[in-house]
Each structure stands twice: as C-alpha cells, then as structure tokens.
Amino acid sequence: MKQNFTVRQGALDGIEVFLRVAEHRSFRGAAAELGVTPSAVSQAVRVLEARIGAALFTRTTRSVGLTEAGERFLARAKPAFEELVAASEVARGLGQRPSGLLRLSVPRAVVPILLEPLIASFCKANPEVEVEVAAGKELIDLAAEGFDAGIRLGQFIAADMIAVPLTPPLRFVVVGSPAYFAARGRPEDLDDLRAHACLRWRRTSGALALWSFNDNGQSIEIAVSGPFIASDFPGMLGAAIEGIGLAQLPEPMADEGLRTGKLLRVLDAYAPVIPGVFLYYPSRRQVLPKLRAFIDHVKSRTARPLASDS
Incomplete structure (x- = not known):
C-alpha cells in the first residue's frame, strides 16, 4: 500500500529564500545574494507563507521584520537548513575524492599475508580514507551489513558480484x-x-x-x-x-x-x-572514490599468493 511521505513534497521549497530575507531584513538584499529578482524572492516567500499557513514577515515601504511565527520558524529552520547543507557537502566530498570510511569483510588468513602491507601503503597514499577490516569466515551480505567490499576465494563469490583477482589460481x-x-x-x-x-x-x-x-x-x-x-x-x-x-x-x-x-x-x-582470491563488490555504478582508489591500488601492486578460510 502506498504510504505518505513524512515530509510533504515541496515542503523545503523557499526555505533558503526565507533565511536570506531574514538575514538581510531585505527582499532586495536576499535577491542580490541569490542572484534572482526581488519579485522572485517575494513570490517564493508568499508561496512558503501560504504553505505554512502563517505570515512570516511584516513588510513596510522602509523595512522588513519577522512576525512571531517568523521568529519561531527561523529559530528551528536555520540550524536544520545548515545541517542539510553540511550533509550535502559531506556526501559531495565522498563522491568526488577518496575519503571517508572504507569497510572490508575479509577472511582471517588474508590479513597478515596480504592486507597488512597492502593497507599500510594504501593509507599512506590516501590519508583521508579510514580503513576498517572485519575479519571472519562468514559470507555476509555486503550492502545489508554496510561493507564496501569483501575478499574471498573465487568459488564462494556470488555470480552477480564484480570481482577483481588478487592472486592467480x-x-x-x-x-x-x-x-x-x-x-x-x-x-x-x-x-x-x-x-x-x-x-x-x-x-x-x-x-x-x-x-x-x-x-x-x-x-x-x-x-x-x-x-x-x-x-x-x-x-x-x-x-x-x-x-x-x-x-x-x-x-x-x-x-x-x-x-x-x-x-x-x-x-x-x-x-x-x-580459482584464486578476489576482491569483490556489488556494482560498478555504486563505487565511491574511496573504493575505486582501493581497487586501483590493488591492481597497481603485484598480488602475493594468499589463501582464504571461506
């Protein structure tokens, strides 16, 4: 059964315009910062007020002020909007350069033979990436468990995974x-x-x-x-x-x-x-720069033969 969105569609429209007007106490000042016309700013505010059901600004020919509803809305909306902007910047950074937490599911036997020297050189080359290695024999659902990639013997890797060989047969x-x-x-x-x-x-x-x-x-x-x-x-x-x-x-x-x-x-x-040992991951379309950098690092180094426990 179709469910309603927790936040109504379009509920965030006009928030940034409102914040800029509240900051400048001016429709013209907000328009200049946003690079739009004052009439566009005024229209966006009217639409936001209509959607909320309360006037947010008091307007005269000489000044713009906040109503009580506007003051309360500003107190809650400003930090929330800043958090959204910060979240967008974090996500954008992860999508543009190798950074963030790279989680790998690996067999215990792989760690001393391959991963310790490999991860040491990778971390030196990619200082903005943190590497977490979960060593165990269990074959897990990478996506469901929050892992970026895994390492296993070839015969244990599902056919729908992308696999990069680490060793010969x-x-x-x-x-x-x-x-x-x-x-x-x-x-x-x-x-x-x-x-x-x-x-x-x-x-x-x-x-x-x-x-x-x-x-x-x-x-x-x-x-x-x-x-x-x-x-x-x-x-x-x-x-x-x-x-x-x-x-x-x-x-x-x-x-x-x-x-x-x-x-x-x-x-x-x-x-x-x-079959040899492989690094594997779910989809080429979902590869973030941190994983792409690790894949390229693995390919650039001569893989030592190693073994896996499952």
Missing part, C-alpha cells in the same frame, strides 16, 4: 608433520586416506567440507574422518603442524611450514586447482 595440497608421517606412514593414493586422521573444517552453512581432488582430469570429493574439526584454514594449519593429522589447504598457506620442514606434502598428483 591456487592449488589445494595435502600436508602433514614429519612426526605424523613417522607414526602413521604416508598415503600413496586416495584410498589410503581411509586409514589416516584427516583434519576437517566446517563451512559457514554448518556442513563439513569434503576434500576435493583431481584424478586425471576428473573432480572427486571424498568424505574424510579425523579427530579435529576447525572453523577456518588457519586452525587446520596449526593442528597439522602439531601432528594431529593431515590437512588439505590452499598451497600458499602451507608454504612457510613446507619451507621450514614443519610440514611435508603428499598426494601431489591429485592436487586440484581452484
């Missing part, structure tokens, strides 16, 4: 600690996973994620079992390093552990390739 690798392999042996093929402790992570939907593999070009998903369930990839990484079991992780997340010898890889021939 990534491999998912299976890793474990040397201590784990010394105690349990190394799996040689996918069937061997039945005899191993496999770490799992729970999706935001509540479902346990399957392990994915590529067997000679054929995608395979396997329901594994093990003693530990994490809510994100960093949790699985830590458990694998501690020797609790095998973990399947985005390759860049395991790089440091592999380089230092804390982790070893297995089943490399079956490692699937997934």
